[in-house]
Amino acid sequence: MNTEPKAKLTASSPVLLVKDVVAAANYYRDTMGFSYNRFWGEPPNFVILERDGMYVMLRQAEDPKHVVPHWTVADKLWNIYFWVSDVDALYEEFKSRGAKIDYGLCDQPYGCREFGTQDLDGHDIGFGKVVE
Template sequence: MPAKLTASSPVFLVRDVVAAANHYRDAMGFQYDKFYGEPPHFVILHRDGMYLMLKQADEPKHIVPLWSVSHNLWNAYFWVDDAEALHAEFVERGAKIDYGPCTQPYGCREFGIQDLDGHDVGFGQVLR
Protein backbone atom coordinates (compact mmCIF):
# COMPACT_ATOMS: atom_id res chain seq x y z
CA MET A 1 0.00 0.00 0.00
CA PRO A 2 1.49 3.38 -0.95
CA ALA A 3 2.21 6.06 1.63
CA LYS A 4 -0.50 8.71 2.15
CA LEU A 5 -0.27 12.44 2.52
CA THR A 6 -1.74 13.35 5.91
CA ALA A 7 -1.70 17.17 6.06
CA SER A 8 -0.28 20.24 4.40
CA SER A 9 0.75 23.69 5.52
CA PRO A 10 1.22 27.01 3.80
CA VAL A 11 4.34 28.89 4.89
CA PHE A 12 4.25 32.68 5.16
CA LEU A 13 7.19 35.02 5.53
CA VAL A 14 6.39 37.66 8.15
CA ARG A 15 8.05 40.76 9.64
CA ASP A 16 7.64 39.72 13.30
CA VAL A 17 6.91 36.05 13.97
CA VAL A 18 5.70 36.61 17.55
CA ALA A 19 3.33 39.44 16.60
CA ALA A 20 2.05 37.49 13.58
CA ALA A 21 1.46 34.30 15.60
CA ASN A 22 -0.38 36.22 18.29
CA HIS A 23 -2.52 37.89 15.64
CA TYR A 24 -3.51 34.51 14.17
CA ARG A 25 -4.27 33.28 17.70
CA ASP A 26 -6.31 36.29 18.77
CA ALA A 27 -8.08 37.17 15.50
CA MET A 28 -8.60 33.68 14.03
CA GLY A 29 -8.35 31.12 16.83
CA PHE A 30 -5.15 29.42 15.69
CA GLN A 31 -2.93 28.04 18.46
CA TYR A 32 0.78 27.36 18.77
CA ASP A 33 2.86 25.32 21.15
CA LYS A 34 6.21 27.07 20.95
CA PHE A 35 8.47 29.33 18.95
CA TYR A 36 11.72 28.07 17.45
CA GLY A 37 15.05 29.89 17.48
CA GLU A 38 16.61 32.48 19.72
CA PRO A 39 15.41 35.06 19.11
CA PRO A 40 12.20 33.40 17.84
CA HIS A 41 12.00 33.13 14.04
CA PHE A 42 9.62 30.22 13.28
CA VAL A 43 6.30 28.88 14.56
CA ILE A 44 3.76 26.24 13.56
CA LEU A 45 0.13 27.28 14.06
CA HIS A 46 -2.79 24.87 14.15
CA ARG A 47 -6.56 24.95 14.25
CA ASP A 48 -9.05 22.12 13.65
CA GLY A 49 -6.35 19.84 12.23
CA MET A 50 -5.13 22.50 9.78
CA TYR A 51 -1.67 24.07 9.91
CA LEU A 52 0.04 27.31 8.99
CA MET A 53 3.76 27.97 9.39
CA LEU A 54 5.25 31.43 9.89
CA LYS A 55 8.91 32.25 9.25
CA GLN A 56 10.38 35.62 10.09
CA ALA A 57 11.81 37.17 6.91
CA ASP A 58 15.44 38.24 6.87
CA GLU A 59 14.36 41.38 5.03
CA PRO A 60 10.85 42.89 4.71
CA LYS A 61 11.26 43.15 0.92
CA HIS A 62 10.98 39.34 0.79
CA ILE A 63 7.38 39.46 2.07
CA VAL A 64 5.24 39.42 -1.06
CA PRO A 65 1.49 38.94 -0.63
CA LEU A 66 0.30 37.06 -3.73
CA TRP A 67 -2.51 39.55 -4.44
CA SER A 68 0.22 42.13 -5.14
CA VAL A 69 1.50 39.89 -7.95
CA SER A 70 -1.78 38.48 -9.28
CA HIS A 71 -5.15 40.22 -8.74
CA ASN A 72 -7.38 38.63 -6.08
CA LEU A 73 -5.00 35.73 -5.31
CA TRP A 74 -4.77 34.28 -1.81
CA ASN A 75 -1.63 33.13 -0.06
CA ALA A 76 -3.64 30.26 1.42
CA TYR A 77 -7.16 28.88 1.24
CA PHE A 78 -8.91 26.73 3.84
CA TRP A 79 -12.06 24.69 3.18
CA VAL A 80 -14.58 25.05 6.01
CA ASP A 81 -17.90 23.49 6.99
CA ASP A 82 -19.70 26.77 7.83
CA ALA A 83 -18.35 29.95 6.23
CA GLU A 84 -21.01 32.19 7.79
CA ALA A 85 -20.30 31.00 11.34
CA LEU A 86 -16.53 31.27 10.87
CA HIS A 87 -16.89 34.76 9.39
CA ALA A 88 -19.00 35.83 12.40
CA GLU A 89 -16.37 34.42 14.77
CA PHE A 90 -13.56 36.27 12.98
CA VAL A 91 -15.52 39.54 12.99
CA GLU A 92 -16.10 39.16 16.73
CA ARG A 93 -12.38 38.48 17.27
CA GLY A 94 -11.43 41.59 15.29
CA ALA A 95 -9.88 39.98 12.20
CA LYS A 96 -9.38 42.26 9.20
CA ILE A 97 -11.99 41.02 6.77
CA ASP A 98 -10.81 41.50 3.20
CA TYR A 99 -14.08 40.52 1.48
CA GLY A 100 -17.28 38.53 1.82
CA PRO A 101 -18.98 36.42 2.72
CA CYS A 102 -20.07 35.95 -0.86
CA THR A 103 -21.08 33.13 -3.19
CA GLN A 104 -18.53 32.47 -5.90
CA PRO A 105 -19.27 31.08 -9.40
CA TYR A 106 -17.13 28.03 -8.59
CA GLY A 107 -19.67 26.89 -5.98
CA CYS A 108 -18.23 28.20 -2.72
CA ARG A 109 -19.55 30.51 -0.05
CA GLU A 110 -16.40 32.28 1.01
CA PHE A 111 -14.71 35.22 2.65
CA GLY A 112 -11.16 36.40 3.01
CA ILE A 113 -9.02 38.00 5.69
CA GLN A 114 -5.78 39.91 5.49
CA ASP A 115 -3.08 39.40 8.13
CA LEU A 116 -0.57 41.85 9.61
CA ASP A 117 1.81 41.35 6.67
CA GLY A 118 -0.82 41.74 3.95
CA HIS A 119 -1.23 38.03 3.17
CA ASP A 120 -4.74 37.17 2.05
CA VAL A 121 -6.27 33.97 3.38
CA GLY A 122 -9.51 32.61 1.95
CA PHE A 123 -12.04 30.45 3.74
CA GLY A 124 -14.59 28.64 1.58
CA GLN A 125 -17.54 26.33 2.09
CA VAL A 126 -18.53 24.11 -0.84
CA LEU A 127 -22.20 24.63 -1.66
CA ARG A 128 -24.16 21.48 -2.41
Protein backbone atom coordinates (compact mmCIF):
# COMPACT_ATOMS: atom_id res chain seq x y z
CA MET A 1 0.00 0.00 0.00
CA ASN A 2 1.45 3.37 -1.04
CA THR A 3 1.18 5.81 1.88
CA GLU A 4 3.10 8.65 0.25
CA PRO A 5 0.85 11.73 0.10
CA LYS A 6 -0.10 12.99 -3.37
CA ALA A 7 -0.09 16.62 -2.32
CA LYS A 8 3.23 18.21 -1.35
CA LEU A 9 3.90 21.26 0.78
CA THR A 10 5.49 23.87 -1.48
CA ALA A 11 6.13 26.91 0.73
CA SER A 12 5.46 28.36 4.14
CA SER A 13 5.12 31.79 5.61
CA PRO A 14 5.40 33.02 9.17
CA VAL A 15 2.72 35.55 10.12
CA LEU A 16 3.59 38.43 12.44
CA LEU A 17 1.29 40.88 14.16
CA VAL A 18 2.53 44.45 13.80
CA LYS A 19 1.41 47.86 15.04
CA ASP A 20 1.55 49.63 11.64
CA VAL A 21 1.51 47.34 8.60
CA VAL A 22 2.63 50.00 6.10
CA ALA A 23 5.59 51.17 8.23
CA ALA A 24 6.55 47.56 8.99
CA ALA A 25 6.41 46.49 5.33
CA ASN A 26 8.50 49.47 4.26
CA TYR A 27 11.08 48.64 6.97
CA TYR A 28 11.38 45.05 5.70
CA ARG A 29 11.72 46.39 2.15
CA ASP A 30 14.25 49.09 2.92
CA THR A 31 16.47 47.29 5.45
CA MET A 32 16.14 43.59 4.57
CA GLY A 33 15.42 43.63 0.84
CA PHE A 34 11.92 42.14 0.93
CA SER A 35 9.36 43.31 -1.62
CA TYR A 36 5.59 43.46 -1.78
CA ASN A 37 3.03 44.10 -4.49
CA ARG A 38 0.08 45.41 -2.54
CA PHE A 39 -1.68 45.84 0.78
CA TRP A 40 -5.10 44.41 1.63
CA GLY A 41 -7.80 46.11 3.69
CA GLU A 42 -9.10 49.65 3.94
CA PRO A 43 -7.25 51.07 5.66
CA PRO A 44 -4.39 48.66 4.87
CA ASN A 45 -4.00 45.87 7.45
CA PHE A 46 -2.28 42.95 5.67
CA VAL A 47 0.68 42.42 3.34
CA ILE A 48 2.71 39.52 1.97
CA LEU A 49 6.45 40.15 1.72
CA GLU A 50 8.84 38.11 -0.43
CA ARG A 51 12.57 37.72 -0.83
CA ASP A 52 14.34 34.91 -2.68
CA GLY A 53 11.22 32.74 -2.66
CA MET A 54 10.75 33.15 1.11
CA TYR A 55 7.64 34.82 2.46
CA VAL A 56 6.58 36.77 5.56
CA MET A 57 3.00 37.88 6.16
CA LEU A 58 2.30 40.95 8.30
CA ARG A 59 -1.09 41.63 9.87
CA GLN A 60 -1.82 44.86 11.69
CA ALA A 61 -3.01 44.13 15.22
CA GLU A 62 -6.30 45.63 16.26
CA ASP A 63 -4.71 46.47 19.63
CA PRO A 64 -0.94 47.19 19.91
CA LYS A 65 -0.79 45.19 23.15
CA HIS A 66 -1.30 42.05 21.05
CA VAL A 67 2.11 42.53 19.41
CA VAL A 68 4.27 40.32 21.62
CA PRO A 69 7.75 39.39 20.32
CA HIS A 70 8.75 35.85 21.31
CA TRP A 71 11.89 36.97 23.18
CA THR A 72 9.66 38.84 25.67
CA VAL A 73 8.17 35.53 26.84
CA ALA A 74 11.02 33.08 26.10
CA ASP A 75 14.62 34.30 26.43
CA LYS A 76 16.49 34.73 23.14
CA LEU A 77 13.73 33.17 21.00
CA TRP A 78 13.29 34.40 17.43
CA ASN A 79 9.98 35.02 15.74
CA ILE A 80 11.47 33.88 12.42
CA TYR A 81 14.69 32.10 11.44
CA PHE A 82 15.96 31.88 7.86
CA TRP A 83 18.77 29.64 6.61
CA VAL A 84 20.86 31.46 4.02
CA SER A 85 23.56 30.68 1.46
CA ASP A 86 26.06 33.37 2.57
CA VAL A 87 25.43 34.72 6.05
CA ASP A 88 28.48 37.02 6.05
CA ALA A 89 27.37 38.76 2.83
CA LEU A 90 23.80 39.10 4.08
CA TYR A 91 25.03 40.59 7.36
CA GLU A 92 27.02 43.22 5.44
CA GLU A 93 24.03 43.95 3.18
CA PHE A 94 21.71 44.46 6.14
CA LYS A 95 24.22 46.69 7.94
CA SER A 96 24.61 48.84 4.82
CA ARG A 97 20.80 49.13 4.54
CA GLY A 98 20.49 50.31 8.15
CA ALA A 99 18.79 47.22 9.61
CA LYS A 100 18.71 47.07 13.39
CA ILE A 101 21.19 44.35 14.27
CA ASP A 102 20.04 42.52 17.38
CA TYR A 103 23.26 40.47 17.63
CA GLY A 104 26.23 40.34 15.31
CA LEU A 105 27.78 37.48 13.39
CA CYS A 106 28.72 34.59 15.66
CA ASP A 107 29.33 30.86 15.54
CA GLN A 108 26.80 29.00 17.68
CA PRO A 109 27.40 25.70 19.51
CA TYR A 110 24.52 24.16 17.53
CA GLY A 111 26.53 24.43 14.31
CA CYS A 112 25.28 27.66 12.74
CA ARG A 113 27.03 30.90 11.90
CA GLU A 114 24.34 33.51 12.34
CA PHE A 115 23.20 37.01 13.22
CA GLY A 116 19.93 38.53 14.30
CA THR A 117 17.90 41.57 13.38
CA GLN A 118 14.95 43.23 15.04
CA ASP A 119 12.05 44.83 13.18
CA LEU A 120 10.08 47.95 14.14
CA ASP A 121 7.84 45.91 16.46
CA GLY A 122 10.69 44.15 18.27
CA HIS A 123 10.34 40.80 16.48
CA ASP A 124 13.70 39.02 16.39
CA ILE A 125 14.64 37.51 13.05
CA GLY A 126 17.64 35.20 12.81
CA PHE A 127 19.66 34.45 9.70
CA GLY A 128 22.12 31.59 9.69
CA LYS A 129 24.15 29.10 7.75
CA VAL A 130 25.02 25.60 8.89
CA VAL A 131 28.78 25.40 9.44
CA GLU A 132 30.35 22.20 8.12
